[in-house]
Structure formats: C-alpha cells, structure tokens
Amino acid sequence: MGFTPPPYPYDRLAELRRSADAHDGGCVDLSVGTPTDPPAAVVVRALAESGAERGYPPSVGTPAYRDAAAGWLRRRLGVDLDPAHLAACVGTKELVAGVPHWLRLRSPDRDTVLYPEVSYPTYEMGALLAGARAVPVRVDERFRLDLSSVDPADAARALCLWVNTPGNPAGGLDDLGAVAAWGRAQGVPVFSDECYVEFTWDGPPRTILEHGLDGVVAVHSLSKRSNLAGARAGFYAGDPELVGYLAELRKHAGFMVPGPVQAAAVAAWDDDRHVDEQRDRYRRRLELFAGILAAVSIDVPLPAGGFYLWAPAPSGDAWGLARRLATEGGALVSPGDFYGAAGAGHVRVAVVQPEERLRLVGRRLGCG
Incomplete structure (x- = not known):
C-alpha cells in the first residue's frame, strides 16, 4: 500500500x-x-533592503552568513570554528527530517535512527520518511538520554543519534560530552539539536562542539532565538567530513536559504541584545x-x-x-x-x- x-x-x-x-x-x-x-528592527531592515532577491543564493550560505554564525558560536558558546565547517539550512526542521535519508545514501548498510523517547516528533518522522527504523532511546527522570539502554544491535545499525539540549518538550539538559563520547565509541554520528540554547536556565549555554568536532554536528536556528520562524534560517556545523558531505548533497537538491533571509540572518546572528x-x-x-x-x-x-x-x-x-x-x-x-x-x-x-x-x-x- x-x-x-x-x-x-x-x-x-x-x-x-x-x-x-x-x-x-x-x-x-x-x-x-x-x-x-x-x-529586531535591524533584522527586518536587512531583510527589506538587501537587494539579494534577484540571484540564486549560495546553498551553503554566503561568506557573510557563515562568518556571522561562526562569530555567534564564538561569542555566545565559546567555540572557535572555521566557517568552512558550517553551512546554512532552510530553518532546521527540513534538515532534521532530511538527515536520515541523506545518511542512508552515505551508509546504505545502516538503517536505524536513534532519538529520545520524549522528543520533537520530527526525529521519528524523519526516519520513517527515509524508510529507516525509528528507535527511541529511554530518558531518565530528568528527561536526559539513558545511553546505557541502547541495544548494541541497534547501535551497530544506527545512521545517527539525535540529542536535543535544551530539550523539547521537557527542557532537559543532556551531558553532551558523554553523548559525544558514546557516539565516537559506537561509530554513530551524533546530531545535536541546540535551537533552544539561548534559553538555558540551569547553568551556562552548552554545545556539543565544545567536546570536539569528530563525529558530531550541531544544529542551530534563528526561529526561536530571534523570532524568525517565518524566515526559515539556520545552520549545521561540526565534523568537516559530515558537514561537507551534507553540503554537497544539498547543493544538488537545491536547498537554499533565500538571499534576503541570509542578509537578515547576518544581522540577527550579529546582535545579542x-x-x-x-x-x-x-x-x-x-x-x-x-x-x-x-x-x-x-x-x-x-x-x-x-x-x-x-x-x-x-x-x-x-x-x-x-x-x-x-x-x-x-x-x-x-x-x-x-x-x-x-x-x-x-x-x-x-x-x-x-x-x-x-x-x-x-x-x-x-x-x-
């Protein structure tokens, strides 16, 4: 059927x-x-006055877009990242939904997506849309991943593990260092959805990129941070090989943040007030x-x-x-x-x- x-x-x-x-x-x-x-008014002004609506924008993001996003990572999260290891996405929902499909092209011998059992529905739906197995990972009483519960057979088949900190819906904060270490030990790429990071209440904001780039990708969005959900602008950053693979694939598929939105995003990433x-x-x-x-x-x-x-x-x-x-x-x-x-x-x-x-x-x- x-x-x-x-x-x-x-x-x-x-x-x-x-x-x-x-x-x-x-x-x-x-x-x-x-x-x-x-x-912010400065963001709306940049959107209206960019003059970028006529041409095709770079799929990976303009140099200004990538520099602004890297500058935000450095300023707010303390991570010094080469902008070449960062690329634009059309919001982040499309990226979350698409990653399993693209990773199956990269690793056709794997067919499983791991994600928190209480979480944003698109982690599961992305797996289903890719014809992959969606396998929820148990969370503890504070809604943090319990990676000890992952069946080794599922880990061996995993295309990726999703982690979401701060978490939607329950607001939990995972130990991202431990999650990154688990992914490296299991040979499972970890995708860390960090779109609520600016609204971390318990302790400082955190990113998985603090723990090295190998095998990890952080996903960020302007939708919540800057009230720009309708503009659809975000980025993914981390492991150079993974980011490079996804960026090249997405070029062929024509994923592009519109030029005026990229200009607005530069203003948004640059402004913390x-x-x-x-x-x-x-x-x-x-x-x-x-x-x-x-x-x-x-x-x-x-x-x-x-x-x-x-x-x-x-x-x-x-x-x-x-x-x-x-x-x-x-x-x-x-x-x-x-x-x-x-x-x-x-x-x-x-x-x-x-x-x-x-x-x-x-x-x-x-x-x-």
Missing part, C-alpha cells in the same frame, strides 16, 4: 481549539512554539504561567531550558487536562503523546503569548 502519513499532531487539536475560541477574547494558543514577539530581551520575556512568562497552573492544583517544575512547561496531568490524563484548559481557560495546549508514547501523562505549554494573554487564561480559570 505504500507509506500513509499519520495525522499531523497539531491538526488533532481542532475540537479543543473550537472550545477555546468560544471564550470572549478567543483562544490563547500555547500549543505550538511559534514566536509572537517582533524580530534582542536575544537577551527575549530571554527575560520567556523567563517571566514561565514563572507567571507556572503560578497560574499551581493555583488550579497543577504543579509543574520550571524547565532547565527552553520555553515550555511540561505539566503532569492529574491521573495521567493529558487529553483530559488539555480539554479542561481549553473549555475553562480558553487555552490551547499540546497533549504529551505528540512527543512520544512515554510523554502521554503530561501536557506541553508553550509560553509564547504576551503576559496579558497568559493572565487572561488565569482570570478565566478563576485565579487571576
């Missing part, structure tokens, strides 16, 4: 959205991590909404990183909690099974809405 795509997770929320929309003031959408705050302001917004919102949930007897810890609250549902009924928040509070949240069967007892709350909208939910719930 061939492959039949499953329902897109967020399309399953249509009924709950109708319930939330029925409130005066409408739905407060906390289901998807879509930024609602404006990007707007990111610091966004960090403050998300921290305030996390604390505010955790307090609102606590007032209705839903106790949720603040995450170690990211801008999601990972809330345990009473009696483990995540859809019941999502329905209650929609019908009583007019808030749309995501049941945890969107992020793997092991997440089914939680809901994810993306604190992307302004504080006044979050307080509106609190008033509807009778606690604000």
Whole structure:
C-alpha cells in the first residue's frame, strides 16, 4: 500500500481549539512554539533592503552568513570554528527530517535512527520518511538520554543519534560530552539539536562542539532565538567530513536559504541584545504561567531550558487536562503523546503569548 502519513499532531487539536475560541477574547494558543514577539528592527531592515532577491543564493550560505554564525558560536558558546565547517539550512526542521535519508545514501548498510523517547516528533518522522527504523532511546527522570539502554544491535545499525539540549518538550539538559563520547565509541554520528540554547536556565549555554568536532554536528536556528520562524534560517556545523558531505548533497537538491533571509540572518546572528530581551520575556512568562497552573492544583517544575512547561496531568490524563484548559481557560495546549508514547501523562505549554494573554487564561480559570 505504500507509506500513509499519520495525522499531523497539531491538526488533532481542532475540537479543543473550537472550545477555546468560544471564550470572549478567543483562544490563547500555547500549543505550538511559534514566536509572537517582533524580530529586531535591524533584522527586518536587512531583510527589506538587501537587494539579494534577484540571484540564486549560495546553498551553503554566503561568506557573510557563515562568518556571522561562526562569530555567534564564538561569542555566545565559546567555540572557535572555521566557517568552512558550517553551512546554512532552510530553518532546521527540513534538515532534521532530511538527515536520515541523506545518511542512508552515505551508509546504505545502516538503517536505524536513534532519538529520545520524549522528543520533537520530527526525529521519528524523519526516519520513517527515509524508510529507516525509528528507535527511541529511554530518558531518565530528568528527561536526559539513558545511553546505557541502547541495544548494541541497534547501535551497530544506527545512521545517527539525535540529542536535543535544551530539550523539547521537557527542557532537559543532556551531558553532551558523554553523548559525544558514546557516539565516537559506537561509530554513530551524533546530531545535536541546540535551537533552544539561548534559553538555558540551569547553568551556562552548552554545545556539543565544545567536546570536539569528530563525529558530531550541531544544529542551530534563528526561529526561536530571534523570532524568525517565518524566515526559515539556520545552520549545521561540526565534523568537516559530515558537514561537507551534507553540503554537497544539498547543493544538488537545491536547498537554499533565500538571499534576503541570509542578509537578515547576518544581522540577527550579529546582535545579542534582542536575544537577551527575549530571554527575560520567556523567563517571566514561565514563572507567571507556572503560578497560574499551581493555583488550579497543577504543579509543574520550571524547565532547565527552553520555553515550555511540561505539566503532569492529574491521573495521567493529558487529553483530559488539555480539554479542561481549553473549555475553562480558553487555552490551547499540546497533549504529551505528540512527543512520544512515554510523554502521554503530561501536557506541553508553550509560553509564547504576551503576559496579558497568559493572565487572561488565569482570570478565566478563576485565579487571576
């Protein structure tokens, strides 16, 4: 019969959205991590005034794009990387979804993608779209990878291991040095999705590239950091052979960040002030909404990183909690099974809405 795509997770929320929309003031959408705050003016100006819309942009990124991204890595994460070991991608979701397919071309004797059992759905979907085996890796009580649980037979067949720090949805922080060492010992490339790194709350921001480039690739995005999800701009960096292979393949397939977006990205990577302001917004919102949930007897810890609250549902009924928040509070949240069967007892709350909208939910719930 061939492959039949499953329902897109967020399309399953249509009924709950109708319930939330029925409130005066409408739905407060906390289901998807879509930024609602404006990007920096300097970034919008660069997007509008680049004059780069006429020609084909370099697939790997312009020299200015790669230099700006490398400069950001050096400034914010303490990693001095040759820009030649870094390349642009069209956001990062397309890269996450495409990597298994491209790695199967590189290593046709392997057929397995390892990824955290509670995680961003595209790690699993990328494997399925490539006709590969999607094998979840157990996580511990702090939602960190338990690599001791990986079956050696699965490691021997692995095209790659995905790690996500800070993690979506639960905000966990993995030991990236240990993950890199495991990958090298097993001969498994490690892809580290670090798109929430600027929103690390427990300790300093971290990257797998701190632990050497051999066998690892870090993936970064402007979507969350700079409120540019609609522009689709990111990069991948690390192991020269892996990055070079992917860059050459992607040239042939025509993956290109549009020229004006590349110009805007240079401005975004070069400016840290707007990111610091966004960090403050998300921290305030996390604390505010955790307090609102606590007032209705839903106790949720603040995450170690990211801008999601990972809330345990009473009696483990995540859809019941999502329905209650929609019908009583007019808030749309995501049941945890969107992020793997092991997440089914939680809901994810993306604190992307302004504080006044979050307080509106609190008033509807009778606690604000």
